[in-house]
Amino acid sequence: MNMTNSQLYLRLLGYVKPYWRAFAISIIGMVVAAATEPLLPALLKPMLDGTFVNKDDTVIRLAPYFIVGIFFVRGVATFVSTYAINWVGNKLVMDLRDEMFRKLLSLPTRYYDDHATGILISKLTFDVTQVTAAATTVVTITVRDSIIIAGLLGWLFYLNWKLTLLTLVMAPVIAYIIRTISKRMRNSSRDSQRAMGDITQVIEESVTAHKVVKLFGGQQYERGRFHDQANWVRRYTMKQAAAAAANVPIVQMVAAIALAVIVYLVTLQSKADETTVGGFLSFIAAMLMLTAPIKRLTGVSEFLQRGLAAAESVFELIDTESETDCGTVAIGRVRGELQFDNVQFFYAPEARPALQNISLHIRDGENIALVGASGSGKTTLANLVPRFYTPTGGRITLDGHDIHDLTLASLRANIALVSQEVVLFNDTVAANIAYGQMREVSEDEIVAAATAAHAMEFIREWPEGLDTLVGERGVKLSGGQRQRIAIARAILKDAPILILDEATSALDSESERHVQAALETLMQGRTTLVIAHRLSTIEKADRIVVMQKGEIAETGTHRELLARDGVYAQLHRIQFNNHGVD
Template sequence: MQGDIAKVEETTTKPSGMKIYFRLLRYVGSSWVYLLLSIIGYLLYAAMEPALAALLKHIVDVVSEGQITDSRTLIPLAILAIFIVRGIGTFLGGYFMAKVANKVVFDLRTSMFDKLVLLPSSYFNSIPTGRLLAKLTYDTEQVIGSITQAARVLLREGLTVIGLLGYMLYMNWRLSILFLLVVPIIGLVVSYASKRFRKLSTRIQNAMGGVTDVASEAIKGQEVVKIFGGTEYEIERFRLAAEENQRSQLKMEKTKFLNVPIVQFLLAISMSILIWFALSPTISAHMTSGDFIAFLTAAGMLGKPIRQLTDVNSTLQKGIAASYSIFEFLDMKEEENTGSVKTNHLKGDIELRNMSFKYPESESLTLKNISLKLPAGKTLALVGRSGGGKSTMANLIPRFYNIESGEIRIDDLQIENYELASLRSNIALVNQQVVLFNGTIRENIAYGYLRESTDEEVIAAAKAANAWDFIQDLDDGLNTMVGENGVLLSGGQRQRIAIARAILKNAPILILDEATSALDTESERAIQTALDGLMQNRTTIAIAHRLSTIENADIIAVVDKGEIIEQGSHSELLAKNGAYAQLHSQQFSEPTD
């Protein structure tokens, strides 16, 4: 699968690396003062390289002319001054570039998370959690390298090359032009390496996402792994994902370490030709001994910055590949908020008119021509076999997905016309898979809109959900940490907290997706009593496999293969002796001893 993803990404037309990098540099705008200080630092550093060559020229000329005494104090002081200035430049350039880079990564991560919470539900169903986490962590770390290390080298060594070449042109422009003839060849080598680096970086990112996927799944499902003997299977999955990452990484290193010696060899050829011409009396006749030594020293000093400029190419391309992945994510289409109607309190009339729906990744319809009326304050129970479409139908009310055709109307207005936040503020939800956050019990009950609730209101909701007794028994009460997804609590306790959250919200529309499935019989009765009180005068959609919990519902709809095959009250459906009566008979017929 990882290989297929890599092939697709390789064949897709991407923006140029320069265009991506310039877009990344836009994030530097808010830190322009730090960037300016960094550039000043690198200018100071770069200026000291030709200054060293010029000082060497002065030393040679002084020695050859026998004027050592006059410059005995000046030369050591000049050497000290050069290294002090270079040290100051190194600090200014490096420290302030690090501040710029960390601010850019902070902005990228926060922008990505801001985008993440606005993406449609379909996106989260189509991408593994590990791959998302890799984008937020690994990809942004690569961007740090492309700004700190790569930008530092590009600025410092680039300015150094410019300074040394300028000095060489000043000393002898004819020899300098000979030296520059090798630059186009170096450019070709670097260009080829850049394309390969970028392609391999994309593969490494995909492989890293695979590593994170496997690790994330093994951590979340560690109990299933242990009980079903999946340890060896998971170890092998992780090993294969890590091997893919290792192979791509080694190819990257091989390209990198071939690139450097090739560039060095080209520079050596250029230096050899330069020296051969420099030794010609016609070319160097007007040059003093100091000029000649300084010129060759400056040419020799070019080797290190040029080597570092080519060496940093791999880091730069990693950052560009990571930036492409990040910007591709940031450019994704957000959840459509087509509505403009805002309301503080809906009445709760719900009507489905010939509504059909399919998931974006599916070719066939999940729900077909659903028509249903649910008056405000009434309860609709959705029953039927698993996979029939009950939860999907409930998820369409808060517009987690957009329908394919037909209409969903609330208070005689199509839900597409409601502003999303306004619509969802009128809906409370208790999922079958309870979602708790790694915080305190209070933070999980009074979550989101409910953060300003008083302790008295939170406690009243907990009591109504039959959760207060066990909360009181905990050492820290409402301030007890629940762990990631409530791992420190039992299944029943987690579900009661989720129900307390729905009770506290006090919304006019209530969706209960197997809200009592994780409770024991005694707790279920207590919770059902609480829910019966909560459901009064509220429009409720309840999904349940235990038919005993929904017998008092105003409307019961039997959903099978995406269609409503029966609907009516409990007594009406039993009298029909159809699908509901069959389900009821199966569930309540117990074998006698």
């Protein structure tokens, strides 16, 4: 995505549009606050000339009221504008976060394969907050200080137009300085945000794998990784700081030279009685007051470049193409007949095929076991059914419909998954069992599903029962308990197609017995794809499909394949000989 600064900024302002009333109030507040600024030097001339020179009683009496009045109006206007612009900025961040999260939920599986979790988290937590500066601080400074500068210059022109023209000589010089430094800050901001994503990734991995880190003595290594990434963030931040720090003093130096020349010329004019005391002090005061808004305006590029670099990162995610759903047929409940016709699949164009020449007919209600060595294509084949990936060649049909023609929602509504890596959310047991149901699920239905999954026997033992919190990723439960809750979730979904991916491989014998019994309940009357390393768990399958290097090597029942003395028989001998040694 290559967008210009103006395109990025206009797109950002598009998110402000729904809140234009609050934005308009903030702008009005800024205008009123800014308008009071030139009134102070303008008030100096009549006040000084009227009190100290002409001894005017009216001016002496009214001057304090004017000063208090100006500061009161400025205070109210500043509060209103600051509150309103921050309200808009926080709404903007919330809307962007919502849109980014919606996009995350719709991204294809390939995107997650290619992008580290930590970097994605960093985009939502860190990058998006940097956008606020571009949307709020930049607008505030630009509007308010532009008006202040215009007002002060107007007053200066009124007092002495010749000298004021000299102040404008520094404008092109300042513009060149700002442009040069802004480019450097933008690049540093982009690098800094990328490095923050890497830091988040290191933290996420270290926290998730804390047991492995402790057991294998990886603390020193992880500390080194974190230190390196934190140091990169520091270096990029210092580059930003150096550019920002150089920006203001250089601009101020240019302004100071111009101011010194002007002050010298004003003093010459006062000697020649071409200006009054009030006029002289008013001019000097207005000149001095110009430096603060000029300083803020020159410093605004720091916020702008940081915000635009963040906006690039945010819009890069938002503009990523969502999972393709070109299906037009919203299928109801299917029978579960699957047909693979010469299916091929590549993870990358230059890689060797993960699957090739896959032709397989699965009858509805049939229990099919997929076996083979690691990397033989078992999981890849199963992942094509719910369209986590799209076949590179050939086609897959469900009840005669090409699954490419089915809407993703209706296709996936017919599929349940139980895998070795059980995904549980940091919520109650009941919420995890009923997860994703589009209807109101009664407690009786949850209990029935948990009972069928052999889960109620341990859920009843907990003081809070179904309301027990499972912890992050179900950390408070044993492996067998997590599996049975996942099975209960699949039972409650009641989908006609079931994918079991190594569902019992990580369990002890006692847990496996319970889980196997629960799985047999779940598999009844469903088309089931069972991926298994442990061949003892799939001997009762209707058919066993043996995968080898992405192709189907042989198919048949357990007895048929043993009698054939091929790949399956060899795998069987290896496993059971090893088991005998154990």
